[in-house]
Amino acid sequence: MRLTVRGRLTLVYGGLFVVAGLVLLGAIYVVARQAGSATLHTSFSGRAAPPPDELAGVEGEEAVKQLIEGTQATTLSTMLTQGLIALLVISTAAVVLGWLLAGRLLQPLHQITATARRIAESPAADRGLHERIALDGPDDELKQLADTFDLMLARLDHSFDGQRRFIASASHELRTPLTLNRTLLEVALAPETASPEVRQLGTTLLAINDRHGRLIDGLLLLARSDREVTERAYVDLADIVDHVAVSDTVKVLSEPGEAAVLGDPVLLERLVQNLVENGIRHNIAINGWVSVATRTRVDGWVELQVANSGPVVPRYDVPGLFEPFHRYGTERLHSPGAGLGLSIVRAVARAHGGDVRADARDEGGLIVTVMLPRAP
Numbered sequence: 001m002r003l004t005v006r007g008r009l010t011l012v013y014g015g016l017f018v019v020a021g022l023v024l025l026g027a028i029y030v031v032a033r034q035a036g037s038a039t040l041h042t043s044f045s046g047r048a049a050p051p052p053d054e055l056a057g058v059e060g061e062e063a064v065k066q067l068i069e070g071t072q073a074t075t076l077s078t079m080l081t082q083g084l085i086a087l088l089v090i091s092t093a094a095v096v097l098g099w100l101l102a103g104r105l106l107q108p109l110h111q112i113t114a115t116a117r118r119i120a121e122s123p124a125a126d127r128g129l130h131e132r133i134a135l136d137g138p139d140d141e142l143k144q145l146a147d148t149f150d151l152m153l154a155r156l157d158h159s160f161d162g163q164r165r166f167i168a169s170a171s172h173e174l175r176t177p178l179t180l181n182r183t184l185l186e187v188a189l190a191p192e193t194a195s196p197e198v199r200q201l202g203t204t205l206l207a208i209n210d211r212h213g214r215l216i217d218g219l220l221l222l223a224r225s226d227r228e229v230t231e232r233a234y235v236d237l238a239d240i241v242d243h244v245a246v247s248d249t250v251k252v253l254s255e256p257g258e259a260a261v262l263g264d265p266v267l268l269e270r271l272v273q274n275l276v277e278n279g280i281r282h283n284i285a286i287n288g289w290v291s292v293a294t295r296t297r298v299d300g301w302v303e304l305q306v307a308n309s310g311p312v313v314p315r316y317d318v319p320g321l322f323e324p325f326h327r328y329g330t331e332r333l334h335s336p337g338a339g340l341g342l343s344i345v346r347a348v349a350r351a352h353g354g355d356v357r358a359d360a361r362d363e364g365g366l367i368v369t370v371m372l373p374r375a376p
Helices: 005-044 052-121 125-129 141-189 196-225 237-244 265-281 341-351
Strands: 233-236 251-256 260-263 289-296 301-308 355-360 366-373
Touching: 005 052, 052 141, 125 141, 141 196, 233 237, 233 265, 237 251, 237 265, 237 289, 237 301, 260 265, 260 366, 265 289, 265 301, 265 341, 265 366, 341 355, 341 366
Parallel strands: 251 289
Antiparallel strands: 233 260, 289 301, 301 366, 355 366
16 A cells, blocks of 8 residues: 555654654663763772771672662663653654644645646536636745646636637638628529539539538537536436437437436537437438437436447547547548537537547447436
8 A cells, every 4th residue: 555645754754753762762871871880980999908807898888889780770771661661652642743744734735636636527628727726825835836737727728718719709700701602602593594514513612611601600519518508407308309319311219218407408409419410421321220319327317329320430430530520431521511510519518517438339330328417
């Protein structure tokens, strides 16, 4: 088991305290022993040899000397024992105090980590980047780290907002010339005197104009759905499935079970519609089918699953299908779509606190599953 920074700091504090206590206790023991030996040596040294009639007195002095030495040894032993016990008690208190102090000192770091985790786990990038640590306290290294992190978040937030504003502004600006081009083409094709070549050219240009219009609409929707949904309404995905799961070219099988969520009705309808249209568009020419099912799971999530027949998609290519302007295989050149359908689905799902995944079917086609939080 790997120790945390708090545990390592506590071990360092406690270890240094124990080592310092042992050194101090050892030094006191050595000094006290040397001082006792010196005193005893001074008291009984430097005396002349006693006469025979004083031998009894000498034996008494030897007994006193032995008594003093025994007392000193007992005192040193008691001091050492009591000192070790005191050191153990104080070291335990020091370790506990070190644990509390380490937790107190690392509290700002926990705050920074918690904020970074909330931002990283946020389903909507703009909501996470708006948050700041705003650490209070002295201007130390941790405060400087938090301020630097806040500055980085501010710059990223400004960059993301600028990117979304640019996409929205550019898309709006491109609508005007496309509308004008469509009007001019329709006027040019209106007279009966228009030659077949002019009509064919005009029809082709109108189709290209419509594709560019869908691309702009997709960019606008992608820029909108990439933000957190702040205004939510009660929406049952089963009602949306009943409305959009229809097709004249392939067989659509729907199983709309109750699937109530809180969200933006327009974005959620576009999510279901994109999945259904994607399943219809990327299908086989004969006996193609699309199945759409919704249900409420016991774990508190709502599930929308769209499966279809179609060409075999390699499993390694599935994650890339959710990237903007990505189309599989030859459909990159011949698909009438803008390549934003699944990107919009993922953005809408994450803006509602959910997510989406796709799995390739062995027989061909995909199974796309959207998970959204259930409405309370």
